[in-house]
Each structure stands twice: as C-alpha cells, then as structure tokens.
Amino acid sequence: MPGPLAGFRVVELSTMITGPLTGMLLADMGADVIKIENPEGGDPFRSYGGGEYSAQFCSYNRNKRSVAISLKSETGRRLLEKLVTGSDVLIENFRPGVMERLGFGDERLRALNPRLIRCSITGFGRGGPYSSRPCYDAIAQGLSGMSSQFLDPDKPRLAGTTISDNVTGQYACYGIMAALLERERTGVARSVDVNMLDATMAFMPEPFAYYTQNGEVADAYLRIKNSQAYAFRCADGKMLATHMASQQKFWMQFSEAIGRPDLVDDPRFATLVGRVENYEALLDIAGGIFAEHPRLHWIQRLEQFDIPFTPVNSIPEVFEDPQVQHLSSFMTLSHREKGDLTALRRPVTFDGSRADQPTVAPPTLGEHTAEVLRECGLETGD
Ligand SMILES: CC(C)(COP(=O)(O)OP(=O)(O)OC[C@H]1O[C@@H](n2cnc3c(N)ncnc32)[C@H](O)[C@@H]1OP(=O)(O)O)[C@@H](O)C(=O)NCCC(=O)NCCSC(=O)C(=O)O
Incomplete structure (x- = not known):
C-alpha cells in the first residue's frame, strides 16, 4: 500500500462506525489493516438495507482486508495470537469485558507483544455506572448534551449524520498516531482509550464554556445569531x-x-x-x-x-459543484465481484499530490481469510 503508514500493521476487531472508521483512517494512510469479522454475517453494518455490501459498510471499510473467523474457535484464537504478535496496533470497540472473555485482556496482549498499541473504544469508558450499557450514536449525542443543542427544545433532534460515531473514530486515530510516534521515539507502547461520551463533549466545548462563564445556556439559535449566519430561500426555492x-x-x-x-x-x-x-x-x-x-x-x-x-447544496449538487470537481474529492474503487464504487478520497494530501492514496475497494466478508491464515502459517481448520 502506498502512504506514510505503509509497513504498519493494524488488527481491527470492530463493528459499525467508530472502530471501523479508526481503522480506515489508518488504512487510508497506507497501513495494512486486517479486519476480523464474526463469520455469522460479519460486521452488522454490512447488512444495513440487506446484502453484505451496504453503502454504510462501504463508507468505513475501504483499503482493508477481511478475515471471517470465529474468535471463539481454536483457529480463531491462534490467528489472533499470531496477528497480535506481529502487529503495531489493535483496535476494538466491544463493551468492556469482551476482550477478557475472549482471552485477550490487557495483560495477555502486553505479554504477547509489548510493542502493541491497544486502542479500546467504548460508549462511556471502561468503568463507571454506565460502562456495561450498549452505546450507539444517538445515545452519546443525547448524553453529551449535543441533542439539546439542536434548535426546537420541544422536539430535540439528533444530528442526521452520525457525529458522535465519527468524532470518536477520529479522536481514536489521533490517540493512536500520538502513541505510535511516542513508541517510535521511546519504545514504550501505550494503551489508548477513547469513549463516545467524552469524544462528543470534546467536539463541542463552546456550550460548556459559555454556560460556566456566562451562567446561561447558549442554544443553537443564539449561536447562529452570534455567528452571523443567515439562510435564505431564493425565488426558485433553492x-x-x-x-x-x-x-x-x-x-x-x-x-x-x-x-x-x-x-x-x-x-x-x-x-x-x-x-x-x-x-x-x-x-x-x-x-x-x-x-x-x-x-x-x-x-x-x-x-x-x-x-x-x-x-445550500443537496447531496447530488455536491457532486456537480465546480470546486468539488476541481478537488477530485471522489474516486472510483473497483472490486472484482462487486464492480465499481464511488468513494470519497482521503481529505489529506501530502506534497500536493493524491498519488499515495490507497484505492482498494471494501472487502467482501472473509475475502482474505485464506490469504491471512497462510501469511500467519495457519491452515483453515487448524
Ligand atoms: C455496538 C455495541 C452496542 C454492540 O453490542 P453487542 O452486539 O451486544 O456486542 P458486545 O460488544 O457486547 O460483544 C460482542 C460479542 O461478539 C463477540 N464477537 C465479536 N467478534 C467475534 C468473532 N469474530 N467471532 C466470535 N465472536 C465474536 C464477542 O466475543 C462478544 O461476545 P460475548 O463475549 O459472548 O458477549 C457494543 O459493542 C458497544 O456499546 N460498543 C462500544 C461503543 C461503540 O463503538 N458503539 C458502536 C458505535 S457505531 C454506531 O453508533 C452506529 O452505527 O450508529
């Protein structure tokens, strides 16, 4: 893979958005990201809207390899052990306790590979009264105060795009990058923990500062007024x-x-x-x-x-926008079985060039199982 992280290997045990996005951000930079999926349907995001290659799944899984294997099987455990030993980063977004039940708690991971950077993404942190609850985007938006910031107080709305999930994935990547840099300098590998509640609050520091400094809550309307933003409807309705x-x-x-x-x-x-x-x-x-x-x-x-x-562009209008076209913000990814797919490019370029952007289509479930098992010296059914 081209890109500045070429040569780094990442094991991703993640589903939905948070962990997969973290993995994709690293994959987009050239890391070899191996996603381990439960053979029973794989990442549940695959089947949003039916099938196993949904637009939702494809948004967060390009440039990765997929291994479908039960981590509760002997081969699965041996594979994970080998991958952990030979990788730089492990990302997981299970509820606290799952990794321990799988036999890969912190101590074991550290013993297998002291240079491994383990990144754990949770809803609310690894301890505390809510830590065992399941968490999705809407939950973190509500708990963090974000939902209350959307205009109508009688009908608080969730932000349509999954802000909590995406922000959490980005903070996780930020933590991993810092840990990698430190490890390269000092040899010390740290455990990175990110939770959706903290990440969402960190993404919106202003309402908290405004409340503590001014003693009142700045609602969305006040913020729009303050920011001097105006939206107008023109004669053609646009x-x-x-x-x-x-x-x-x-x-x-x-x-x-x-x-x-x-x-x-x-x-x-x-x-x-x-x-x-x-x-x-x-x-x-x-x-x-x-x-x-x-x-x-x-x-x-x-x-x-x-x-x-x-x-105020609609989504189809974004594709037509002259500036978006100038930036070549979209690219085509080709998959042997699934055909062509339009995907956003990595929004970071180096030296003014797109040349080191990896362009591998998202994997089908288990597309690389045999390949990765072979690389690890294991055979299916071992
Ligand atoms: C997303 C979740 C609510 C999903 O809940 P659950 O489906 O109940 O999963 P859990 O994490 O509790 O446990 C996962 C179980 O799957 C098992 N498991 C996982 N992978 C495998 C494989 N490959 N083989 C066999 N078994 C597996 C694992 O051992 C656990 O089993 P047992 O040990 O037997 O229990 C939760 O994982 C969660 O809160 N995660 C942290 C926050 C987060 O990232 N949320 C998703 C954001 S995306 C989002 O919000 C959005 O899309 O919207």
Whole structure:
C-alpha cells in the first residue's frame, strides 16, 4: 500500500462506525489493516438495507482486508495470537469485558507483544455506572448534551449524520498516531482509550464554556445569531447561506450586493452587536430581497461583491459543484465481484499530490481469510 503508514500493521476487531472508521483512517494512510469479522454475517453494518455490501459498510471499510473467523474457535484464537504478535496496533470497540472473555485482556496482549498499541473504544469508558450499557450514536449525542443543542427544545433532534460515531473514530486515530510516534521515539507502547461520551463533549466545548462563564445556556439559535449566519430561500426555492462574520467590510458589501446600501446607516444594524440583537429584522428584510431572484442570480452577485456565501447544496449538487470537481474529492474503487464504487478520497494530501492514496475497494466478508491464515502459517481448520 502506498502512504506514510505503509509497513504498519493494524488488527481491527470492530463493528459499525467508530472502530471501523479508526481503522480506515489508518488504512487510508497506507497501513495494512486486517479486519476480523464474526463469520455469522460479519460486521452488522454490512447488512444495513440487506446484502453484505451496504453503502454504510462501504463508507468505513475501504483499503482493508477481511478475515471471517470465529474468535471463539481454536483457529480463531491462534490467528489472533499470531496477528497480535506481529502487529503495531489493535483496535476494538466491544463493551468492556469482551476482550477478557475472549482471552485477550490487557495483560495477555502486553505479554504477547509489548510493542502493541491497544486502542479500546467504548460508549462511556471502561468503568463507571454506565460502562456495561450498549452505546450507539444517538445515545452519546443525547448524553453529551449535543441533542439539546439542536434548535426546537420541544422536539430535540439528533444530528442526521452520525457525529458522535465519527468524532470518536477520529479522536481514536489521533490517540493512536500520538502513541505510535511516542513508541517510535521511546519504545514504550501505550494503551489508548477513547469513549463516545467524552469524544462528543470534546467536539463541542463552546456550550460548556459559555454556560460556566456566562451562567446561561447558549442554544443553537443564539449561536447562529452570534455567528452571523443567515439562510435564505431564493425565488426558485433553492437555499443559499451567507456568513457576515465579524468584519464590518463584509456587512457593507452585503448591503450593496442586495441593493440596500442604506442599511449600513440603519442604527439597528450598524454594529455586529446590533446585527445580533436585530437578527430577525435583518433576516426578514434580506429574506424578502433574496426571494425576488433565483439562486444563480445571487451566487453571481454575492461572488462579485466578495461575500462569504454558499448554495445550500443537496447531496447530488455536491457532486456537480465546480470546486468539488476541481478537488477530485471522489474516486472510483473497483472490486472484482462487486464492480465499481464511488468513494470519497482521503481529505489529506501530502506534497500536493493524491498519488499515495490507497484505492482498494471494501472487502467482501472473509475475502482474505485464506490469504491471512497462510501469511500467519495457519491452515483453515487448524
Ligand atoms: C455496538 C455495541 C452496542 C454492540 O453490542 P453487542 O452486539 O451486544 O456486542 P458486545 O460488544 O457486547 O460483544 C460482542 C460479542 O461478539 C463477540 N464477537 C465479536 N467478534 C467475534 C468473532 N469474530 N467471532 C466470535 N465472536 C465474536 C464477542 O466475543 C462478544 O461476545 P460475548 O463475549 O459472548 O458477549 C457494543 O459493542 C458497544 O456499546 N460498543 C462500544 C461503543 C461503540 O463503538 N458503539 C458502536 C458505535 S457505531 C454506531 O453508533 C452506529 O452505527 O450508529
């Protein structure tokens, strides 16, 4: 595999999003990631929507190898033992206690390979009153206070995208990278623990700071007002968002762009604080103006006046967006049996080039079982 982590081996015992994302972030950097799956259907994410190659599963498992083997069988245990001995990192996102029951608790792992960096992802940590509960994205969003931050207090909504899961996977990767760097320098391999509750709170430090420093809760509406973000519906029904930021020059240019230079002298809107206080009034005035022309008109006009703005793109529109096309953000992965698949590229490039981006399609269940067993000197059924 090309990439800066080429030569590092990772064993991934993970399902759904958190652990698989962590593994994929390392695989995207060139690590050899071996995902061990329960032969009974594999990662449950595979069968979301039927089949074993769902869009959900494919989003988090490219550039990996899949081994389908029961870790409760003799061969499975021997394989894991060999893999642990020859790997740099082990990622698991089971509930606390599962690794011990499988016979691979901390002490055993350390004894098998003192250089192994073990990364454990849990819902709530390895101890404490909730530690044995099952955890999914919605649970961490609710417990962390994140759900309460979404507008309507009578109907708190979950963020549609799986923010807690994805953020946890990224923090786990951050921990692993730091541990790897330290191990390379000092020879000491540490255990990395990340839990979804802490990760989600760490992702949104502002409401906690705002509450402790100002004694009140800044809800999402207040934050939008403070951030000077506006969304408008244009004449063709399409949405457009602008950001006035804190800079006065953008406000002046905006007033000109919408044909209302007089607003600059309006005392309600003259300062940032005024515009926050009179957010609704400004939204009404500008909203009426945006409703007069289709979105394309406004895109051209706001660009001409150097306003920070964006169309609120639908997912199909993202593919068509000229900047997304310029960045080549998507790539095609080809699988021998499954055909072509469109996938996002790694969002990090080195030396201005995409050349070291690994491009292996997600594996089918057990695609590499025989290959990995052979590499470990084992035969199926041993
Ligand atoms: C996701 C979970 C709720 C799933 O709960 P469970 O299905 O009850 O799994 P557990 O982790 O408790 O236990 C896993 C069991 O599978 C067994 N197991 C695992 N792999 C194997 C293989 N290869 N062979 C045989 N048996 C296996 C393992 O030994 C355990 O058995 P026994 O020892 O016999 O019990 C939980 O794992 C969890 O809370 N994980 C931590 C937080 C997390 O990452 N959540 C998912 C985020 S993704 C997400 O939220 C989202 O998609 O949305």
